[in-house]
Structures are given as structure tokens and as C-alpha cells.
Amino acid sequence: MNYMPRHIFISQESTNDHISIFYNEPIFIVTADKNDLAKLSLLDEAHKPGIYILIGHQRRYIGQASSATFTRLQQHNLHKDWWNKVIFFGREDGHLSKAQLDYLESELIEEFAQTSLVLDNNTQGNISYIDKLGKITAKALLVQVKDTLANIANIDLLEENPIEENEPEENNDTDQKFVNYNGKKYTGPSARQIFITVITDVLKFESLALLTPLISDNEPNTVKFIGTTARISKSGTELTKKVNGTPYHIYINYSKDMLRKRLEVVAKATEKPIDIQL
DNA sequence: TAGGTCCGCGATACAATCGG
DNA sequence: CCGATTGTATCGCGGACCTA
Helix, strand or coil, X not given: CCXXXXXXXXXXXXXXXXXXXXXXXXXXXXXXXXXXXXXXXCCHHHHCCEEEEEEECCEEEEEXXXXXXXXHHHHHHHHCCCCCEEEEEEECCCCCCHHHHHHHHHHXXXXXXXXXXXXXXXXXXXXXXXXXXXXXXXXXXXXXXXXXXXXXXXXXXXXXXXXXXXCHHHHHHCCCCEEEECCEEEECCCHHHHHHXXXXXXXXXXXXXXXXXXXXXXXXXXXXXXXXXXXXXXXXXXXXXXXXXXXXXXXXXXXXXXXXXXXXXXXXXXXXXXXXXX
């Protein structure tokens, strides 16, 4: 086969999220962190039928979604807390019958059952009648998914750590600064950079009404640090940064301690949990 | 003396500059 | 470009003083 798979790495602004999409006609495969669930809804693929695998340490759960994977994942987000990553796949054209989904699901359950991994599934999946042709295409699809994952993404579905962070994270010794806001981890080269990425997401996803005490009509200042124009000191220092994708400028000329306090204020205003390590 | 206003001072926040 | 420091501004609260 001489196919040319495409790997599209979804990355907003910086490397904050871990959503990857692999295309290999006619299939697509998405891998993502649980933390990035919200962003998954933006993908067409997440609204197509598919098979998904929840991944957490030694545990796995195989599931199917006959209309939209995303809605099933949302449910699992509420009711299962042990997983931190997910892989799901389907056909780009959405043509996966219920019988095929049943077949793929139970096939995978069976395969996983033979490994040392712990399966969270209670049942073997549905056994529904599947015609010969449907079975053959489903089987071929599964092979293609595995091949694509193995060749392009270097992922073995049946392995213990299929998507394990490919070790750039290991230099956590030198770079232990991060912010955990609303279940998402933000890292970056500097405290100010992290601050900017967090605020960028806040401005994109949170209700501005909650942020009004922090918004200035024009130039930002240290308390109302979100504004609509830049601010430059008399001596020419840029005290603010433009937030990409929004009309806002935010004051960033803070010490680490002040950045921490600002983030705490934001978390309180938006009623979201935050963990700050700068 | 109760109630109200205002002043002063310590604490906190700000903005700019300075040093890696 | 990053983060800390520092001089200045502002806030907030207790207490003194005034008045009815």
C-alpha cells in the first residue's frame, strides 16, 4: 500500500494541549489528553461515530459511539475519573454501521482481555449480526487503525503506555514551573509566558461578565490588568502584551509573586480550581 | 455620651527602572 | 526578554475630635 497518511497536530498558540489527529483514508484517529476534552468538541471527528479507548495507567475502557464520540467522552468524564488519555477512531465519511461498531468493540475488548491490562468494561460488548462484507471492512479498518498508529504515531494500542509523553517533559527538574487551571496544565519558558497562555484561554472560554472587575476601559493597569489598548511606560517599556485571537492587551510587568496573585484572582472570579507553581 | 467625620499611619499595590 | 527591586500612590482602618 502506498498511502500517504497525514498527521495533523492540533496546537493552539503553544504546546499546551495534546490533541493529535491522524488521517489515513478513509480513517481518522485522534489521540488526546482528558484535559483537552473541551477542545475536542471543536473537531468534526469528535462528532462522528467511532470507537474510543479510555486510557489510564494499567486500565482501559473500550466504548463505541454511534453518533458522536464526544458526547460519550463527556459522560465518561463525569462518571469515570481514572483515565487521563483517550484514543478514538472512525471513518472520515462517518459510514460505520452499528453492527460494525459492535464488532470492532467486542474485537478490541477481546484483544485487550488477553493482555495484562485491566479492562474496565463489564460486558463483552454487544454481539449483533454482522454480514460478511461488513465484517470484512470492519476488520480491515481495525488493521488499518493499528498500522497507522504503529507506523505514524508509534503507538501500540495493546501496550501499557501507548501515548506516553515522549520524554520532553522529563526535564521537569529544571523547568518545574506550571499552572494548573481548571484541570488543564500550562507550562512555558517563563512565568509571564504561562500567565499569558492561561489568560488567553480564560478570555476565550470564560464569561467576560465574571471578569469585569479585572477589565479596564482602555489601558490596563496592575489591578484591572485586562485592557483594550497597549500600555507603554514613559521610558518606552512595553508593560502589556497583546493577547492573540482577542482584542485585549494584558499587563504583564509583574514579579512572579504578583503573577501568582493575579492568577488567583482570576481563578476566584471564574470559580475554577487553580494550582500555581512558578 | 452617642454618633459622625476626618486625619494619620501602616499595609498593600503600582509603575518604572535595574541587573541577569 | 525576564524577573526583582524600589520609590511612589492609594487604600483601609482605628482613634481623636467635634457636635448635638
